């Protein structure tokens with residue numbers, strides 16, 4: 001006699017502490033014969049490494065067998081997933097001349113200092129579309145200098161609410177590799193609205209290279225960088241510290257966050 005048992009656990013994914021398990025799936029079979037009545041539990045779990053999430057966030061691993069008594073002791077590997085960067089009121093705020101932990105200086109539409117073209121606005125870095133990009137002129141406009149775009153970026157409050165970010169990925173745009181972000185920072189905040197313009201609302205999560213040190217080509221993404229972060233935030237701010245080469249603008253097609 002064969003009895004199939006399926007157990008699926010899916011968490012709410014929003015507000016609980018970091019100990020929650022993202023997804024747990026068991027496929028179980030019970031096999032009995034005239035000589036034995038033991039249970040055989042076939043477990044199928046998703047254990048894809050973070051680096052594989054850009055192509056497939058739920059790769060299935062091999063099955064293992066355990067006794068029924070060990071079901072409660074089976075642990076799954078937490079799986080960081082690409083996070084939808086849908087923002088509250090669909091607002092993604094561009095900034096320039098903004099330092100880590102400092103107040104945000106708002107960027108506006110235009111072709112001047114600290115501005116961005118209307119067709120290359122900040123939200124295009126969060127639209128999950130690699131063919132669109134965010135470009136900022138920074139503070140130099142016509143001067144090619146790696147520091148001209150220093151302190152540009154954007155921030156947003158996630159519509160999904162409290163989120164734990166444990167990985168990120170930056171994607172290049174259509175042209176001019178020298179405009180690629182080379183160094184960056186990521187900060188988190190549990191403030192919202194106008195309070196996000198205040199530097200005191202932000203806590204630094206990561207400051208370092210983007211993973212684009214070697215040019216991956218146009219419309220390509222860096223490997224997913226694992227972040228050593230255990231704090232949950234509603235809002236995130238991304239700032240570029242340096243471009244690949246001297247340039248009068250900085251641009252990127254996507255900033256992708258991974259986590260829970």
Ligand SMILES: [Ca+2]
Nearest residue numbers: 124129132253
């Ligand atoms: Ca895009």
